[in-house]
Amino acid sequence: MDNKLKDITLCLADEMAEFENLFSKCFFTDDKLLNSILAYTCSLKGKRIRPLLIFLIAKTFGKVTDQTFRSAVIIELLHTASLLHDDVIDNSLLRRNNQTVNALFGDKAAILCGDYLYGQALATIKTQEDFNLMDVFARIALQLPQGEMKETDVTANKDLDITSYLSVIHYKTASLISAAAECGARTCGNQNLNYSNIATLGQNIGMAFQVRDDILDYDENNSMGKGLGNDIREKKITLPFINYLQTLNTNQKKETVEFFFSDNKAQSDIENFIRLVNQSGAVEKTYKMQKKYSDKALKEVDLMPLNDYSVNLRALVQYLTIRNQ
Numbered sequence: 001m002d003n004k005l006k007d008i009t010l011c012l013a014d015e016m017a018e019f020e021n022l023f024s025k026c027f028f029t030d031d032k033l034l035n036s037i038l039a040y041t042c043s044l045k046g047k048r049i050r051p052l053l054i055f056l057i058a059k060t061f062g063k064v065t066d067q068t069f070r071s072a073v074i075i076e077l078l079h080t081a082s083l084l085h086d087d088v089i090d091n092s093l094l095r096r097n098n099q100t101v102n103a104l105f106g107d108k109a110a111i112l113c114g115d116y117l118y119g120q121a122l123a124t125i126k127t128q129e130d131f132n133l134m135d136v137f138a139r140i141a142l143q144l145p146q147g148e149m150k151e152t153d154v155t156a157n158k159d160l161d162i163t164s165y166l167s168v169i170h171y172k173t174a175s176l177i178s179a180a181a182e183c184g185a186r187t188c189g190n191q192n193l194n195y196s197n198i199a200t201l202g203q204n205i206g207m208a209f210q211v212r213d214d215i216l217d218y219d220e221n222n223s224m225g226k227g228l229g230n231d232i233r234e235k236k237i238t239l240p241f242i243n244y245l246q247t248l249n250t251n252q253k254k255e256t257v258e259f260f261f262s263d264n265k266a267q268s269d270i271e272n273f274i275r276l277v278n279q280s281g282a283v284e285k286t287y288k289m290q291k292k293y294s295d296k297a298l299k300e301v302d303l304m305p306l307n308d309y310s311v312n313l314r315a316l317v318q319y320l321t322i323r324n325q
Contacts, residue, residue: 001047004319008052008312015055015064016048022073023051026120037105037113041080044098049320050075050180053202056316057184059309061193067129071183074137077121079176082144084114089148090234133186140179147171155235158261160242166207169214174206181205201300208293208321211286214238218274218283229270235261239289243282294321 001009009016027042029035051072058068084101086092088110093103102110118141125131151168153159181202185193217231218240231238241260245253259265259273277283297317304310 004315005047008315008319011308011312012052012055012059015059015069016052019048019051019055019069019072022069023076026073026077026117026124029116033109034113034116037101037109038116040104041084041101041113041117044096044101046096048076049316050079050177052316053177053180053205053313054184054187056309056313057181057198058188060304060307060313061185062188062190065187065189067127067133068184068187070124070126070130071133071136071187072180074121074124075140075176075180075183077117077124078137078140078144081114081117081121082148082176084110084117085145086148089152129187133183136179136182136186140176143171143175147173147175151236154237158237158257160237160245160257162239162242165237165239165242169207169210170203173210174203177206177209178202197300201297204293204297204300205317205320208290208297211239211290211293212321215240215283215286215290218277220274220278229267229274232260232270232273233265239286240277240282243285244277244280247280247282290321294318297321 024042027038029038054068054072054075055064058064083095087095087100088102088107091102092100094100100110101113105113121137125134125137147168147170150164150171154164154168178199179202182195182199185195185198214231217229217238220228230236232241245256248256259269294317298314301310301314301317304313
């Protein structure tokens with residue numbers, strides 16, 4: 001965790017510590033093999049963005065309740081399970097510079113571990129109030145695999161339409177962040193909130209976050225740890241690539257698409273391609289799309305009650321959507 005995120009998290013130190021305690025309990029079982037896989041999965045700790053968002057919104061409008069903690073655990077379990085499955089589908093061997101579960105234990109073990117975590121998410125539901133959030137949890141359980149299917153379909157059909165790209169990142173990324181925001185609002189004890197607006201806030205954060213993440217693949221100066229050109233190497237269709245194609249004539253577009261979808265591209269060719277994309281103005285155009293979503297999110301935050309938590313919520317939105325600052 002970098003210093004900016006640490007500063008944002010300080011106001012929720014107790015809540016995040018309690019979350020980690022509750023979350024870690026979901027990664028223990030008496031089965032020795034499964035327990036070793038779960039222990040490794042739990043060790044691949046991310047930045048906990050979704051629980052942090054849930055707690056910030058809850059405390060901006062009310063308080064963190066027991067239901068807030070359970071919803072944060074459920075959302076993070078669904079997120080973790082989806083990553084395990086995605087890594088198998090994408091044949092990914094590394095995540096956050098560590099070996100993936102499928103790389104160490106095999107595809108079958110990774111899939112079954114993900115299934116187990118989906119079960120743990122269901123087991124975390126305890127009260128009638130929790131059941132009242134089933135519409136959110138069910139929506140995510142449906143949308144995450146749809147996002148992976150949509151991305152697979154887009155790649156297989158070489159679908160270069162912006163609408164298709166936006167649909168993929170809505171389902172794969174923004175939907176879960178939207179759900180986290182909504183859970184924070186619906187569990188904070190304040191009944192006088194527009195949950196739809198807060199869900200839309202999460203949606204805009206998620207869209208801006210993913211567009212910005214896609215830009216990093218083409219950013220020769222990025223220091224965020226994402227490998228330069230990974231999306232190009234993996235033939236992943238993102239907005240910078242789509243915008244670049246729009247600057248080319250028919251013959252150039254055909255040659256570029258052939259290169260993009262070719263196997264075993266040389267690193268020097270990838271780096272040259274990145275330079276061409278940057279010189280074309282495609283990355284700058286993509287920044288404008290990212291800014292559109294982040295501006296919408298910040299505008300919504302600015303309408304919230306002013307307190308330490310909304311101030312840090314604003315800082316979190318900026319951190320997530322302007323990630324190289």
